[in-house]
Amino acid sequence: MATVAAVRAGTTPVEPAPERSRTLSRPGAGSGLVGVTLVVLVAAGGRPLLDDLLDRPAVANWATVFVALVVQAMPFLVLGVAVSAAVAAFVPPGVLPRLLPRRPALAVPVAATAGLVLPGCECGSVPIAGRLVDQGTPAPAALAFLLAAPAINPVVLVATAVAFPDDPQVVVARFLASFLAAIVVGLVWSRRTRRSGDDGIDRAAPAEGAGSRWEVLTATAQHDLLHAGGFLVVGAVVAATLQTVVPRDVVDAVADAGPLAFVALAALAVLMAVCSEADAFVAASLTQFSLTSRLVFMVVGPMVDVKLVALQAGTFGRSFALRFAPLTLLVATGSSAVVGWWLL
Amino acid sequence: MSPGGGTVTLLTGAVLLRLALTGTYQRYVRVGMGPVLVVAGVVLVALGLVVVARALRTGGTSAGAEADPDDDGDTGDAHSHDDHDRGHTPAVGWLLLAPIAALLLVAPPTLGSYGVDRAAAVDVRAGASDLPPLDPATGPVPLSLTELSQRALDHDGDTLEGVTVQLTGFVADETAPFRLARYQIACCAVDAAPVVVRIDGTVGDPPRRDAWVTVTGTFSSVGDDDIPTVVATTVTEIPTPDDPYE
Numbered sequence: 001m002a003t004v005a006a007v008r009a010g011t012t013p014v015e016p017a018p019e020r021s022r023t024l025s026r027p028g029a030g031s032g033l034v035g036v037t038l039v040v041l042v043a044a045g046g047r048p049l050l051d052d053l054l055d056r057p058a059v060a061n062w063a064t065v066f067v068a069l070v071v072q073a074m075p076f077l078v079l080g081v082a083v084s085a086a087v088a089a090f091v092p093p094g095v096l097p098r099l100l101p102r103r104p105a106l107a108v109p110v111a112a113t114a115g116l117v118l119p120g121c122e123c124g125s126v127p128i129a130g131r132l133v134d135q136g137t138p139a140p141a142a143l144a145f146l147l148a149a150p151a152i153n154p155v156v157l158v159a160t161a162v163a164f165p166d167d168p169q170v171v172v173a174r175f176l177a178s179f180l181a182a183i184v185v186g187l188v189w190s191r192r193t194r195r196s197g198d199d200g201i202d203r204a205a206p207a208e209g210a211g212s213r214w215e216v217l218t219a220t221a222q223h224d225l226l227h228a229g230g231f232l233v234v235g236a237v238v239a240a241t242l243q244t245v246v247p248r249d250v251v252d253a254v255a256d257a258g259p260l261a262f263v264a265l266a267a268l269a270v271l272m273a274v275c276s277e278a279d280a281f282v283a284a285s286l287t288q289f290s291l292t293s294r295l296v297f298m299v300v301g302p303m304v305d306v307k308l309v310a311l312q313a314g315t316f317g318r319s320f321a322l323r324f325a326p327l328t329l330l331v332a333t334g335s336s337a338v339v340g341w342w343l344l
Numbered sequence: 345m346s347p348g349g350g351t352v353t354l355l356t357g358a359v360l361l362r363l364a365l366t367g368t369y370q371r372y373v374r375v376g377m378g379p380v381l382v383v384a385g386v387v388l389v390a391l392g393l394v395v396v397a398r399a400l401r402t403g404g405t406s407a408g409a410e411a412d413p414d415d416d417g418d419t420g421d422a423h424s425h426d427d428h429d430r431g432h433t434p435a436v437g438w439l440l441l442a443p444i445a446a447l448l449l450v451a452p453p454t455l456g457s458y459g460v461d462r463a464a465a466v467d468v469r470a471g472a473s474d475l476p477p478l479d480p481a482t483g484p485v486p487l488s489l490t491e492l493s494q495r496a497l498d499h500d501g502d503t504l505e506g507v508t509v510q511l512t513g514f515v516a517d518e519t520a521p522f523r524l525a526r527y528q529i530a531c532c533a534v535d536a537a538p539v540v541v542r543i544d545g546t547v548g549d550p551p552r553r554d555a556w557v558t559v560t561g562t563f564s565s566v567g568d569d570d571i572p573t574v575v576a577t578t579v580t581e582i583p584t585p586d587d588p589y590e
Contacts, residue, residue, distance in 0.1 A: 036352065036441070039441050040445065040448075043445040043448075043449055047449050050446075050450045054450055054453065057456055060456065060458070061458040063446060063450075063452035064453060065455075065534055066446075066452075067447060067452050068372035068373060068534050069532065071360070071369060071373055071381070071532070072373045072532035075380045078384040078387055082387070218395060218398075219395075221391055222349060222353060222395045225353060225437075226352060226353065226436075226440065227436065229356065229437060229440045230435075231436060233443060234436070272534070274531075274534055274535050275532070279535070281531065282530070314436065
């Protein structure tokens with residue numbers, strides 16, 4: 001903790017900003033309720049305006065995609081938040097890290113394998129990985145879990161099999177490429193941590209003198225939910241905007257462009273931010289593209305996309321996300337290219 | 345914890361419940377998601393109530409057992425001191441009010457024709473399975489656009505020979521001959537992919553673009569772009585179905 005604090009003190013020398021954000025984000029007893037009421041009233045007053053806007057097809061399309069993304073992610077977010085809060089309340093700090101092998105070379109694959117058992121999509125795994133880190137799990141292992149869980153769980157693999165009924169090898173390829181990418185990123189991060197002595201994660205202060213388990217459970221759930229939910233909204237805005245704005249011709253043009261198609265589908269995965277349980281169906285519909293470039297889409301999507309980066313930035317810090325996302329993107333694209341070349 | 349943060353949670357849960365119980369959720373996610381949304385909604389409503397009740401009891405100034413003077417709205421006990429340092433301002437949670445407001449007030453419509461030429465079309469061949477013969481004796485046979493396309497592409501549409509079909513979708517063009525379209529979704533409207541059928545043989549312009557219609561007619565041919573054409577005998581405007589996706 002001391003090193004992290006020192007690093008932080010080094011990067012933020014002056015402290016006026018915290019003061020400001022504290023006052024901004026600190027609605028007193030009543031002001032929170034007033035704020036909510038105000039928003040609802042303003043929105044109600046603006047309803048005719050909203051109705052007018054929704055008469056425009058592009059705006060309606062944007063709004064539907066935006067709302068759909070939030071609604072569809074919400075149950076998974078609730079599941080992830082519930083697991084995360086239960087860990088905070090019922091698992092004493094230090095227990096989870098002790099379950100992992102001490103050596104990073106072993107801990108990373110073990111943590112990635114643990115991703116097999118969490119059914120859900122990527123929104124749920126971010127709060128859980130954040131909790132693992134808070135509990136003292138070494139960052140590389142927690143990150144390997146974060147990347148593997150949404151990509152290799154049974155629900156996602158079954159969805160992939162259903163989406164590619166004629167190409168069962170796609171399921172194997174997806175599993176291998178995702179697993180490989182998660183482990184490689186974990187190991188790279190562990191080397192980086194050993195070299196610099198800083199795992200790049202911006203940690204919160206550990207819990208001190210918290211109340212009863214029930215209080216910890218509800219308070220953590222409440223915090224994680226608003227926090228992750230807010231970043232989910234940011235990501236949904238970006239994804240809906242891109243889906244509404246980028247023209248189809250652009251997509252068709254790059255599909256024929258050889259290796260550029262890899263890059264294009266990786267970019268599409270990042271920008272579309274489809275849930276990992278659905279992305280196989282999207283990939284199946286991208287028939288203009290080769291199987292390998294569609295594999296890139298399915299491996300990159302659960303690991304890096306706009307809403308996920310927003311969530312990660314919120315949970316682990318902005319500077320972390322800025323380094324982690326490009327690394328993951330690179331490794332995920334590379335590993336699916338290799339596995340695709342081998343299997344597909 | 346302030347009551348405000350709890351209220352956002354409460355509202356989020358209430359909106360999910362409302363979507364699930366009114367069936368409006370089918371505009372956004374696939375039909376089977378209803379029960380899941382109910383569970384998520386109930387959990388959120390309960391959590392919101394607990395948080396609001398506790399905040400009101402303690403005067404909204406402390407978070408449970410830990411009397412934390414700089415409690416900032418919705419921060420849990422676990423992170424009291426340096427949330428702002430993590431880029432972790434829970435103030436971001438207020439953004440949840442945006443989809444809540446949208447859903448409470450206007451509930452965005454089902455996807456319309458705007459995306460038909462933008463989204464990647466469904467590869468109907470991918471899901472084709474056994475196509476049993478149709479029984480035309482009992483009148484027009486209702487078919488999904490997907491099944492019609494599959495049958496049309498299978499053996500030059502042999503199974504559609506002499507059958508009057510009934511199709512439901514929305515109008516995707518301004519003028520005749522128009523295209524009838526409907527989206528397939530796997531998970532939610534984000535992954536929607538259109539299935540399209542050309543409708544020929546109508547007199548005058550179609551009902552307005554984006555109107556939902558039921559078309560009866562017979563299959564004629566498949567175009568170079570793999571889109572089948574149906575010659576219509578009737579085109580009837582209908583209200584948007586409860587289950588708008590295939």
